Amino acid sequence: MDEYLKWIKEEINDFDPNRPDYLLGLFAALERQEIPESFIEDCKKDIEGNEDFKNPDVIDFLSGFKLSKLLGIGK
Amino acid sequence: MEERIKKLRLLASTNSKRFLEELRDLIQEWKSLKKTGKKKFESDIRSLEKVGNDLFLNLYTKRAKSNDNVISAIEKRSVNVFDKGNLKLNTLKLREMLSLIQDDNTDKALKVMDSISSNVKSRGETILNTLLIANNRAKVIENAKKRGINQLRYEGPTGALSRDFCKSRVGKVYTIEEIELMDNQQRLPVLYFCGGYNCRHRWVVVIEPKVIENIKNSELKYSETDINQDTRKHAPKFGLNQEEYIKEAQSVVRNAKEYYKQERKGCMQYVFVGYRGYVITKDAGTIKGYFYHDPKYVTEAVENLKIKKNWGKL
Numbered sequence: 001m002d003e004y005l006k007w008i009k010e011e012i013n014d015f016d017p018n019r020p021d022y023l024l025g026l027f028a029a030l031e032r033q034e035i036p037e038s039f040i041e042d043c044k045k046d047i048e049g050n051e052d053f054k055n056p057d058v059i060d061f062l063s064g065f066k067l068s069k070l071l072g073i074g075k
Numbered sequence: 076m077e078e079r080i081k082k083l084r085l086l087a088s089t090n091s092k093r094f095l096e097e098l099r100d101l102i103q104e105w106k107s108l109k110k111t112g113k114k115k116f117e118s119d120i121r122s123l124e125k126v127g128n129d130l131f132l133n134l135y136t137k138r139a140k141s142n143d144n145v146i147s148a149i150e151k152r153s154v155n156v157f158d159k160g161n162l163k164l165n166t167l168k169l170r171e172m173l174s175l176i177q178d179d180n181t182d183k184a185l186k187v188m189d190s191i192s193s194n195v196k197s198r199g200e201t202i203l204n205t206l207l208i209a210n211n212r213a214k215v216i217e218n219a220k221k222r223g224i225n226q227l228r229y230e231g232p233t234g235a236l237s238r239d240f241c242k243s244r245v246g247k248v249y250t251i252e253e254i255e256l257m258d259n260q261q262r263l264p265v266l267y268f269c270g271g272y273n274c275r276h277r278w279v280v281v282i283e284p285k286v287i288e289n290i291k292n293s294e295l296k297y298s299e300t301d302i303n304q305d306t307r308k309h310a311p312k313f314g315l316n317q318e319e320y321i322k323e324a325q326s327v328v329r330n331a332k333e334y335y336k337q338e339r340k341g342c343m344q345y346v347f348v349g350y351r352g353y354v355i356t357k358d359a360g361t362i363k364g365y366f367y368h369d370p371k372y373v374t375e376a377v378e379n380l381k382i383k384k385n386w387g388k389l
Contacts (some may be wrong), residue, residue: 019304029376030372
């Protein structure tokens, strides 16, 4: 799972709003995993500072998973 | 001895393997036969020339428990199909064997007998294998017809052992009507026998909608705007260089048995699930991305996406 957390971090830092598919897939893969609090806090900062994550289309696409909720993307 | 000759005649029409074994035993006992026994035996050997034509056809057809459709398809195309397969006892060899027996040369006669047996056996096995495979194909086709499916894909090897007829068709999709018009030049219907005797190819039911079939058959170019980023970000996760990465993505699409649709900005995209990742394409067949997952996680990701993002069946 550590590998997956590393990839999520990379994807968020290198996020392309036209290609959110892989990030969505990573969220879906970790739906039943326990996510460390420190990781959530760390990523939240990156997301808050990135205007692309405020795009309604991106929010709509990435929402629905435990991780998107924890990271504050969508509902 | 009379009893044994009777048994031999019975076996001739019911069980060729035991018949040949029994015949072998009788040849071995030839020297100990009395004159009348020898005469009867000689006439029996001669009569084999007549029974040879349909003896093995009957036997192997029974053993293969042939599907009615297969048999009727054979009959429609060629009643004498098994003659064409040359499944007869070799008359010249039978005569040679008889003359050796008459000369009391039992050892040589047995050698000729063994060559007749092995010839018939290998031809018989070819027919049997061909019928058994045809029966399996018939089940697939009956099942497809019951479900109203009319398209089949030709699948199987494309190596040196394959016939050109098969190689040129592997991977292609045909309707049943199109297949019924095909000719493999062996007088065996292609729907049940594909390339002909001993053919290892098969028909696979195509349940994919046209859009998936079209994508799979398209050139599958990787999107030029995405390939550089993906080579940098995703190809290393697979341990592949750009060329290998594109090839694997294309292979995932072409071989995927699991695929879904997803909507993105009002456009439909298609997801093809592979062993260690999934590929996203546009409907024209351009690859938009090939994303790595651990095999365990790709299954879980897909299951969750199906539920939560309504990844739909097509």
